[in-house]
Each structure stands twice: as structure tokens, then as C-alpha cells.
Amino acid sequence: MLARLTKTVPAIILAAVLGLYLSQPVLAEKAIELGKVVVTATKGERVLADVPVRTEVITSKEIEAKGATNLYQALEGTPGIRVEEQCSYCNFTVCRMQGLEAGHVQILIDGQPVYSGLASVYGLQQVPTANIDSIEVVKGAGSALYGASAIAGVINIITKKPAKEPAMNVNMSFGEHKTNNYEIFASTKKANMDITLTAQKTAGDEILEKDSGLSVEEERLTDRVKTDNVTGGVKINWYDVFGDDKINFSGRTANEQRQGGDKDTFDNFYAESAENIKTTRYEAGIGYKKNLAENRIVNLNLSYCTNHRNATNDSFLGDYKDTHSDAFPSVDEMKPYMADEKLYVLDLNYAWLTGEKHSLLAGVQYSKNELEESGKYVILAGPDPATGSTYLSISKKSADEIGVYLQDEVAISDAIELVVGARYDSHESEDDFGGSGDAAPKDRIKLEYDETAFSPRAALVYRPNQQITMRTSFGTGFRVPYGFSEDLHLCSGSPRVYKGAGLKPEKSNSLNLGIDYMAERYSLSANIFRTNLKDKIGFTDASDNAAKLGYTYEWANIDDAYTQGMELGLVTRLAKNIDMNCNLAYTDAQYKNKRPDWVGSHDGKYAADSKHIPRVPEITAGLKLDYSPQDWNLVLDCNYTGSMYIDYCKDEDVDNSASKIKHTDPFMVVNTRVSRSFPNRGITAFAGVKNLTDEVQDEKHPDDAAFMYAPYTGRMLYAGMQVAF
Numbered sequence: 001m002l003a004r005l006t007k008t009v010p011a012i013i014l015a016a017v018l019g020l021y022l023s024q025p026v027l028a029e030k031a032i033e034l035g036k037v038v039v040t041a042t043k044g045e046r047v048l049a050d051v052p053v054r055t056e057v058i059t060s061k062e063i064e065a066k067g068a069t070n071l072y073q074a075l076e077g078t079p080g081i082r083v084e085e086q087c088s089y090c091n092f093t094v095c096r097m098q099g100l101e102a103g104h105v106q107i108l109i110d111g112q113p114v115y116s117g118l119a120s121v122y123g124l125q126q127v128p129t130a131n132i133d134s135i136e137v138v139k140g141a142g143s144a145l146y147g148a149s150a151i152a153g154v155i156n157i158i159t160k161k162p163a164k165e166p167a168m169n170v171n172m173s174f175g176e177h178k179t180n181n182y183e184i185f186a187s188t189k190k191a192n193m194d195i196t197l198t199a200q201k202t203a204g205d206e207i208l209e210k211d212s213g214l215s216v217e218e219e220r221l222t223d224r225v226k227t228d229n230v231t232g233g234v235k236i237n238w239y240d241v242f243g244d245d246k247i248n249f250s251g252r253t254a255n256e257q258r259q260g261g262d263k264d265t266f267d268n269f270y271a272e273s274a275e276n277i278k279t280t281r282y283e284a285g286i287g288y289k290k291n292l293a294e295n296r297i298v299n300l301n302l303s304y305c306t307n308h309r310n311a312t313n314d315s316f317l318g319d320y321k322d323t324h325s326d327a328f329p330s331v332d333e334m335k336p337y338m339a340d341e342k343l344y345v346l347d348l349n350y351a352w353l354t355g356e357k358h359s360l361l362a363g364v365q366y367s368k369n370e371l372e373e374s375g376k377y378v379i380l381a382g383p384d385p386a387t388g389s390t391y392l393s394i395s396k397k398s399a400d401e402i403g404v405y406l407q408d409e410v411a412i413s414d415a416i417e418l419v420v421g422a423r424y425d426s427h428e429s430e431d432d433f434g435g436s437g438d439a440a441p442k443d444r445i446k447l448e449y450d451e452t453a454f455s456p457r458a459a460l461v462y463r464p465n466q467q468i469t470m471r472t473s474f475g476t477g478f479r480v481p482y483g484f485s486e487d488l489h490l491c492s493g494s495p496r497v498y499k500g501a502g503l504k505p506e507k508s509n510s511l512n513l514g515i516d517y518m519a520e521r522y523s524l525s526a527n528i529f530r531t532n533l534k535d536k537i538g539f540t541d542a543s544d545n546a547a548k549l550g551y552t553y554e555w556a557n558i559d560d561a562y563t564q565g566m567e568l569g570l571v572t573r574l575a576k577n578i579d580m581n582c583n584l585a586y587t588d589a590q591y592k593n594k595r596p597d598w599v600g601s602h603d604g605k606y607a608a609d610s611k612h613i614p615r616v617p618e619i620t621a622g623l624k625l626d627y628s629p630q631d632w633n634l635v636l637d638c639n640y641t642g643s644m645y646i647d648y649c650k651d652e653d654v655d656n657s658a659s660k661i662k663h664t665d666p667f668m669v670v671n672t673r674v675s676r677s678f679p680n681r682g683i684t685a686f687a688g689v690k691n692l693t694d695e696v697q698d699e700k701h702p703d704d705a706a707f708m709y710a711p712y713t714g715r716m717l718y719a720g721m722q723v724a725f
Contacts, residue, residue, distance in 0.1 A: 039111065040136040040156040042409060042419065043145055043361055044351055052409065052419045052461040054471050054514050054527065058135040060160075065626070065635045067173070067673055067688045067718060069181045069202050070229075071127035071135075071157065077622050077639040079583040080139055080527075080567050081155075083124060084615065087705045088712060089260045089275040089313070091225045093124045098139055098529050099563035099589035099616045100152035103479060104508075106142060108156040110250070111347075112303045113146065114283055117369055118341040118484040119307040122279060126254045128200040128231045130171070130183040133160040140529065141475030141510035144421045144457035147365060147403045151477035151508045151531070159235065159250075162187030162194040173686075173720030177224075179204040181720070192240050198233040207713045208263055211700055217262075218702045221273065223712040225260035244291040252283040261314065270334045272321075275313040282306050295353035299363075303345040312336040319378035323388035333390055335376040339484065344368045349405075359409040361421075364402070371397045371484060377496075392436045393496050393550075399429035399482040415463050419473075422456040429482045431499060433550065445549055447498075451505050453478040469516045479506040481537055481555055497539075498546035498554035504535040506557075522572035530564040536591070561613060563589035579626040587620075589613040597654045598661065606661040612645040615709065619643075619666070631679065637671045646709050648701055667695050667710050687719035 037045050041053035048055060058074060068074040072093050075083045082096045094102035107115045107123065115123045135157055142150035171183040180203050187196040207224035233252040241247055256279045265271035285303040292298065312334075320329045349363025374394045379387055407421030427450070434444035457475035464470075481499065514527035538558035542551045565587035573579050590611045598610035619642030627634040643664050650658040673688035697710035 036134075038136050039158075040108070040154055041138050042407065043111070043349065043363075044359065044409075049469070049518075050461075052417050052471065053138060053140075053459045053473055054512065056137040056139075058137070060133055063129050063132060063135075065633070065673060066637065066671065067686075067690065068129050069173075069183075069200075070125045070129060071132075072124035074129055074132065074135060075124070075155070077624075077637060078137065079569055079585050079620075079622065080529075080587075081137065082615075082617065082620065082641075085708050085712065088221065088223060088700075088702060088708060089225070089705050090122075090258060090277060091125070091227075091260065092121055095124060095155070096616070097137075097152035097155075098531065098565065099587040099613065100531065100533075101613075103149060103481065104152040104477075106146050106150035106154045108146070108154060109283075110159055110285075111156060112285065112301055112345055113149075113367065114285070114303050114305050114343065114345065116149070116343060116367075117307075117371060117482070118309060118339055119281060119305065119343075121484065122256070122258075122277070125227075126229060126231070126256055126279065126281070127157065128183070128198070128202070128229075130185055130200040130231075131159050131196075131198040131233050131252075132157055134158045139527075140473055140512040141455070141457060141477040141508060141531070143425075143453070143455035143477035144423045144475055145405055145407065147367075147401060147423065147425055147455075148427065148453075148479055151479055151506070151510070151533075159233075160185065160187075160196060160198075162189055162196050162237075164189070168725040169722060170725075171720065171722045173718050175204075175718030176716050177205045177207050179716060179718060192238060194237050196233075196235045199231070201228075201230045203228045206260070206263060206266075209696055209713060211696075214700065214702070217273075218700075220263045221702050222260045222263060222266070225258045225275075226266075227256065227258045229254065229256040231255075242290070246287075246289045248285075248287045250283070250285045250287075252281075254279065254281040269312040269336070270314075270317060270331075272314045272317055275311070277309065277311040280308045297351045299347070299349050299351070301345070301347045303343075305341075305343040307339075307341040307343075309339045309341075310336055311339075316376055316378060319380055320388070320390070323378060323380065329390070333376065335374075335392070337373070337375040339371065339373045341484065342368075342370045357411050361407040361409075362405070364404050366402045367400075369397075369399045369482065371395075373397075373484075394433070394435050395496070396432040397430065397482060399427065399480075401425060401427050417461045419459040419461075420457070422454065425453045425455070425478070427451045427453070427480050427505075429480070429499070433496075435550070447500065449480075449482075449499055449501060449503070451480060453505060453507070467518050469518075471512070471514045471516075473510075473512045475510050477508040477510065479508075479537065496542075496550070496552040498542055498549065498551035500546065500554065503537070503555050504557050506537045507534045508532060522570060525567075525569045527567045528565075529567070531562065533561040533563075536561045558591075559595075560592040561590065562592075563587065563613070563616070574625075577627055577629045579628075581624040581626070582622060584621045585619070587616055587618060589616040601655045601659070602657075609645055609661040609663065614646050614661075615644055617642045617644040631677045633673075633675045633677075635671075635673045637673075638668060639671075640666065640668045641710070642666045644709060646707065648704055648707050650701070651703055662699070664709050665698070668693070669695055669711060682724035684722040684724075685720075686722070688717075690716040690718070 036048045038048050038055050041051050041055045063074045072083050080098050085091050085093050095105050097105045139153040142154040166188040168186040173181045182201045184199045204227050206222045206226040209223045231254045235250040238247045258277050259266045260275045262273035266274040269276045283305045287301045290298045346366045352360045379389045403423050403425040405423035410418045429449045431447045455476045459473035462470045510531040512529045517524045535557040540556045542554045546554045567585045569583040571581045594607045595610035599607045621640040623638045625636045646662050648660050650656040670692040671690050675686035677684040694714040696714045701707045
């Protein structure tokens with residue numbers, strides 16, 4: 001039954017479109033949503049219905065209806081966005097947008113790029129929803145305003161604002177496998193000051209699914225890791241301190257522990273098939289907004305973040321035993337991976353509304369990223385007696401980026417608006433590499449990398465009447481990897497990645513064409529996109545020259561590529577208190593050429609498939625029904641994922657006879673939630689089921705931790721209560 005459903009979801013959505021004209025009531029809630037003020041697309045406040053660059057909003061109500069406790073869960077099911085896990089040992093998560101990889105998506109908090117490098121690898125799960133008011137999604141090249149890593153687009157988390165009166169909300173939920181969540185949000189106002197406080201604790205035990213075809217040892221490996229994450233935050237606003245202005249201070253912290261691997265041994269940090277990761281993060285930010293005369297505004301934001309990671313996994317132990325006849329190393333040899341990352345961001349801009357025709361924005365953004373890493377490793381191959389020797393690898397990396405941007409919003413007529421802008425960026429990064437032992441040079445190697453980029457953007461919006469809005473946007477983007485990257489989430493290798501002066505920045509050209517139709521009975525949207533990537537950067541084994549310097553891996557320009565497709569969406573009220581929201585997306589993402597490693601192996605059997613960028617579903621779709629009679633709310637959310645291509649490299653060897661490129665089967669995940677509010681008491685009780693149909697990936701290969709394309713864990717029941725004081 002489920003197999004038939006997963007193959008017919010697109011047809012169900014098409015049938016829903018044809019049935020729109022049978023719907024009757026007005027979309028009152030949708031009209032309110034279109035009146036929401038958004039800021040991400042132009043760095044200025046605009047009403048959602050009138051914003052010149054297409055912006056999609058995930059509201060706090062939608063986040064609540066999903067039962068989402070972190071950013072990863074909040075983004076699930078968003079059209080054109082795919083969040084996924086890529087490691088069964090640590091549950092590392094990434095976010096793709098319109099077929100492009102995680103390194104192409106810029107994540108912001110209140111407009112500031114405070115998640116990068118090391119922090120972003122587990123960041124999707126470490127960002128709590130307790131303090132999220134909404135999430136703004138802008139697809140297409142965003143480098144003209146936000147710099148590097150905004151090739152695919154921008155996701156901006158808007159934090160909650162204080163209530164008009166002193167208030168506090170407490171939210172508790174309890175699920176299977178001790179999947180528990182506790183939240184507190186409190187706010188108050190006094191004179192010219194307000195303050196908000198948030199705290200959240202999420203935890204869950206490890207989960208082991210019973211899988212056919214796995215050995216006894218493989219059955220003991222976790223499908224979901226054991227986690228415990230505690231976060232807290234404070235935000236203070238002062239108004240009219242020096243006239244018409246606002247000063248704000250924000251601080252956030254996260255402390256997370258995750259354990260994965262062999263269930264019988266993972267409490268021992270150094271055991272075989274065990275991975276333990278501890279993250280400690282602190283953020284602080286100061287902002288100042290001054291309203292000057294004649295519609296002029298100055299914004300200044302300073303942000304500082306520090307991220308510390310202490311990680312152990314079995315890679316050292318396994319390599320040591322392989323080269324020492326299964327003997328165990330001494331405790332002194334088993335040093336963990338240690339990393340400290342610091343990020344400084346300054347953003348200053350000046351906005352000027354010149355009459356009714358122009359809105360000018362000029363700004364400068366500076367960021368500095370510092371990362372220090374160390375880890376212990378084993379030489380696997382080399383002349384005797386080098387094989388089996390251990391060495392310490394140390395890397396100190398830093399990157400400085402400064403960007404200057406300019407934008408003009410021009411009202412050509414009542415129906416036409418044009419946005420033009422550009423940004424010039426200068427990137428300088430440095431890698432100071434060294435260590436001890438035969439493989440890592442004692443004399444430190446210093447590599448420098450300098451590049452510049454010019455990123456223009458233009459957007460045009462045309463509103464022929466109140467029902468139709470047509471938008472088109474074109475922009476360029478660039479990306480330069482530095483520090484720790486999502487491409488290499490395994491802590492065991494990060495200090496040994498080479499980035500030579502010959503590496504070219506990855507550059508893109510993106511085009512989006514969209515139309516929205518807002519009728520009395522329904523809302524319909526369509527968007528076509530295309531992004532061309534030049535000199536796409538990939539992660540490869542070190543070349544001979546890099547290996548001689550002691551590096552194991554390196555960044556390389558592997559090929560040109562493109563991603564293109566279409567997104568469709570509609571919202572309607574089917575009957576009284578019943579709303580429907582559905583979407584359908586088609587994505588085609590390919591390299592220009594076949595990948596050489598697959599062309600040269602397996603007699604070229606997978607050569608044609610290797611042109612497809614892995615992990616990009618061709619079709620995704622969603623169907624959401626929301627029934628709200630009186631104080632009840634029932635949500636049914638179905639998310640369909642079509643076939644995709646994914647590599648399986650047995651023992652990390654593409655030439656192994658078992659290695660292959662798999663064309664996956666489609667699947668569908670169904671979530672449901674029911675809640676009952678008691679307004680007079682300020683209480684809401686809720687219960688839900690995630691993955692109602694118990695959909696689990698049918699083929700697993702624990703020797704390739706990244707071979708993940710579908711849910712690894714099945715049905716999850718939860719229930720809880722929210723109390724408002």
C-alpha cells in the first residue's frame with residue numbers, strides 16, 4: 001500500500017490543483033501572512049506580498065505543527081529545500097537548496113552569518129526552536145548582499161520578540177526512546193527596555209533498528225545517536241537612548257554531547273566502532289540602529305562566536321590495530337580530535353529612502369574566522385619502519401573577508417519595481433600546518449590563498465493587478481572553502497586538508513522566474529530556476545605534491561555543473577476550518593562530465609550515472625492538511641522524496657567490486673499532530689506521530705557511514721503540554 005502511495009503522490013497533488021475551483025471560503029489566514037514584514041531579500045523591511053525578490057516564510061505556527069525542536073526539523077518538507085543526515089555514526093546533518101550542496105547555503109541569525117565552518121556541521125540540530133519566531137528563505141544567488149557561500153540562497157532565522165505584557169511560555173514534550181524536549185521562553189517590557197530569555201534542553205537515547213542483511217556486529221551500530229543538548233539565550237533592547245534609535249544585545253550558548261557507534265562499547269570514548277563528540281558554543285552580538293532625518297537609517301552589528309569541539313572516533317584505533325597485528329595502543333597515544341573556532345563579524349550599512357522612487361542601501365561587512373585543530377594519526381602505508389608509526393597533526397587556519405555592497409530599489413511605476421545591486425569581496429586565508437612524526441613535518445608549512453570576487457544582482461517585479469505578481473531575478477555568486485567544511489565532516493581528517501594557491505573560487509550564475517496568483521479562494525505559485533557552477537570545488541585525495549607536504553586530502557576544482565528545475569505550490573481552504581497546502585518540485589543537477597573515478601572502474605558501468613550530482617532527488621512533493629475546529633487542531637503532513645543517485649564505496653574504495661552508484665527507490669514520510677487548547681487556562685495539550693508509516697531505508701551499508709538517503713529510524717510517538725503565563 002505504501003509503495004503505491006509513494007508513486008502516486010504527484011498525481012494526488014495534481015488532482016488537488018484541479019479541485020481548487022470547488023473550494024469556497026476566502027483565504028483569510030493567507031492574506032494575513034502576505035502582510036507579514038520580511039527583511040532578508042533586500043536587508044530592509046518589506047511586506048511579504050510586495051517584496052521584489054521571492055521570499056518564503058516558515059512561521060512559528062508551522063514549526064509548532066511539525067513538532068520541531070530544532071532547525072533541522074523546522075526545515076523538513078520546505079519546497080526546494082532538503083535536509084538530510086550523512087553519517088550513521090554521528091548523525092551529521094546538512095541543508096541543500098535547489099539541488100546545491102550545504103556549502104552553498106548561507107544560514108543567518110537575525111541577518112548575521114554567525115554559523116560557519118566547524119559550527120555549521122552540527123548546527124542544524126543545535127539551533128533550538130524555542131527562540132525562533134520565523135524562518136525566511138530566499139532562493140537564488142545571494143552573494144550580492146551576503147557574500148561567499150550564498151550561491152544557492154539564504155536561510156535567515158528571525159528570533160522571537162517580546163510580548164506587550166510580561167509573559168512566560170513553558171513547553172514540555174516526551175517521546176519514545178527518551179526523546180524529550182523542555183523549553184522556556186520569557187519576556188518583559190519596562191520603560192524603554194525589553195528583555196527576552198530562552199532555555200531549551202533536548203535529549204534522546206540511541207536507536208538501533210532491526211535490519212535484515214546485516215551482520216551481528218553491524219546490528220549493534222546506532223541508527224540514531226544518543227544526544228543531550230542544552231541551549232540558552234538572552235536578548236535586550238533599549239529604545240530612544242540617543243534620540244530615535246535602538247540598541248540591542250544578544251547572547252546565546254549551546255552545550256551538546258552525542259554518542260554513536262557500537263551500542264555495547266560507545267560509552268568508552270576510545271573503543272572500536274565508537275564516536276563521541278562534545279560541542280560548546282558561545283555567541284554574543286551588539287547592534288545599533290539610528291533613524292536619521294529625511295528617511296535615513298544607519299545599522300551597525302558586531303558579532304562574536306566561539307565554538308569548541310572535542311571528538312573521538314575509532315579511526316585511530318582501527319588504523320593502529322591494522323598495522324600492529326591487532327595490538328592496542330597505549331592510552332597516551334589515543335589523543336582525541338580537538339578544535340577551537342572563533343568568528344568575528346562586523347556589518348555596517350546605510351539606508352536612504354529618496355522620495356518615492358528610490359531606496360538606496362550601501363554597506364560594508366567584515367568577517368574573520370580562526371580555527372586551530374589537532375589530532376593523532378597512524379601512517380598506513382610507507383617504507384618500513386614508517387608504516388604503523390603515529391604522528392600528531394596540527395593546523396592553524398584563518399580567513400579574512402571584507403565585502404562592500406550597494407543596492408538600489410527603484411519604483412519604475414505603480415506596477416513595476418527594479419532592484420539592482422552588487423558586492424565586491426576580498427578573501428585572504430592562511431593555513432599553518434605542521435606536527436610531529438614521519439608524516440607531519442616538524443617545520444611548519446604556511447600556505448596563503450588570496451582571491452577577489454564581484455557579484456552583481458538584478459531583480460524585477462511586475463504586478464499587473466492585485467491577483468498576479470511576477471518576479472525574475474539574476475545574480476552571481478562565489479564560494480571559497482576554508483577552515484572546517486561540511487564536505488569533510490569527519491573530524492579525523494580535517495587538520496590534513498590541503499588548499500593550494502592553484503585552487504580557483506567556485507563561481508555561479510543563477511536565474512529565477514516566478515509567478516504568484518492570489519485569488520479569493522486559493523493561492524497558486526510557480527518558480528523556475530537555473531544555476532550554472534563553474535570550477536565546482538570537491539574534496540579529493542591529496543595529489544603527490546600535497547602528500548609530500550604531509551597532507552592526506554585536498555580541495556580541487558573537479559568540474560563545471562548545473563542545477564535546474566521547477567517548483568509549484570498552492571494553498572486553499574477546502575471547507576470550513578480545513579486548509580490544504582501542497583507543493584511539487586522537480587530538480588535536475590548534473591556535472592558537465594562523467595566523474596573519472598567511476599569511468600575508470602567497473603568497466604564504466606556507472607559512468608553515465610556519475611554525471612548526476614549525488615543525493616539530489618528528481619521529484620519532491622508535500623501535502624499538508626490542517627483542520628482547526630474551535631479549540632482543536634489536527635495536522636497531517638506527507639512528504640514525498642523521489643529517486644536520487646547516491647555513491648556506495650565499500651571500504652572507501654571505488655574500485656571494490658561491491659562499490660556502486662545506487663538509483664534509490666522513492667519514499668514518503670507521514671507526520672501527524674493533534675492539539676487541544678484551553679484558552680482560559682493558557683494550556684495547550686498535544687500528541688503526535690513522526691514517520692507514521694514506519695518508513696526506514698531498506699538498504700544499509702555501515703562500512704560507508706555516508707550511505708544515507710532515507711530515514712534510518714522508524715515511527716516515533718510523542719506527547720506534551722504548553723503552558724502560557
